[in-house]
Amino acid sequence: MTASQSATGKNFRPEPLHAAVARELMARVMAGQYNPGDLLPVEPKLVTEFGVSRTVIREAVRSLNDKGIISVRQGSGMRVEPPDQWSYLDPVVLFELVKAGRSPTLFDELLEGRRILEVQLVGLAAQKRTDEEAQELANLLARMREHIRDPDPAEYNNLDLAFHDLIARAARNRLLLEAMRPITEVTRIGRFYTVSVQGGLELSLRGHDELYRAVHAQDALGAQQAMLHHVQQFEANIRQALHRQGGAV
Structure with a gap:
C-alpha cells in the first residue's frame, strides 16, 4: 500500500502512510480477520509486513486506539475492542x-x-x-x-x-x-x-x-x-x- 493509494486501489489525493496502514488494519477487523479480544501482530511483524517504519506503525496504532478499535496495554499488546467501544461517528x-x-x-x-x-x-x-x-x-x-x-x-x-x-x-x-x-x-x-x-x-x-x-x-x-x-x-x-x-x- 502506498501513501497515494485509496481504498479502491486507485491513486487519488495522497494519504499519510500511517492513515493508510490504520485503514488496512481497520478493514481487517471489520472483515472479521481479527475479532474482539484478539491481539494484533506485534510491532516488528507489522513493520515488516507493511514495509514502513516503527514510527508509522505507532501512529497507525495510536489512530486505531483513538477510534476505539483497539486498546494498547504495556506488556499485553494491541487487543481488538468489542464493537460497542468503536467510535461510530468517526467517518x-x-x-x-x-x-x-x-x-x-x-x-x-x-x-x-x-x-x-x-x-x-x-x-x-x-x-x-x-x-x-x-x-x-x-x-x-x-x-x-x-x-x-x-x-x-x-x-x-x-x-x-x-x-x-x-x-x-x-x-x-x-x-x-x-x-x-x-x-x-x-x-x-x-x-x-x-x-x-x-x-x-x-x-x-x-x-x-x-x-x-x-x-x-x-x-x-x-x-x-x-x-x-x-x-x-x-x-x-x-x-x-x-x-x-x-x-x-
Whole structure:
C-alpha cells in the first residue's frame, strides 16, 4: 500500500502512510480477520509486513486506539475492542463498517440521514443565499466543468465537496450544519468509489447544474427536488460501486 493509494486501489489525493496502514488494519477487523479480544501482530511483524517504519506503525496504532478499535496495554499488546467501544461517528469507522457489511442497516441509515439533511439545507440556502454566494456556486460549477475529463478525479471531488459545503453554509442553520459533518466526511470517502461508475461524473455535473439554477433563482422547492434527485443518483452510484467492490449494501 502506498501513501497515494485509496481504498479502491486507485491513486487519488495522497494519504499519510500511517492513515493508510490504520485503514488496512481497520478493514481487517471489520472483515472479521481479527475479532474482539484478539491481539494484533506485534510491532516488528507489522513493520515488516507493511514495509514502513516503527514510527508509522505507532501512529497507525495510536489512530486505531483513538477510534476505539483497539486498546494498547504495556506488556499485553494491541487487543481488538468489542464493537460497542468503536467510535461510530468517526467517518472512517463508519465507512469501513458499511463496506464490510458489519451493520446491515447502517448504510441505509447514513444515506437516509444525508438525504433528509441536504434536502432541507438546500431549501434554506435557496431562500437565504446572498448574491456573492450564488456567484461562488457558479464559479465552482465552472471549475467542475473544467475538470470533468481529468484522469485523476481528485480535483473534481474537492470542488464537489466545496459546492455542497457552500450550500450548507448558505442555509445559515448552525445545528443542521453540525449534524451534517460526520455524514459529509463519509460521503467524502464515498466519492472516490462513485467515480468508478461509468458516466458518474457527467451525471454528477448535471445534478450540480440543476442545484445551482434553482438556488440562483431562489426556488426553494425546485432546489429541494433537484437535491433529492442528485442524492438519489449518488446513492445508486455508490451502491453499484460497492457491490462491484464486494461490499455489502
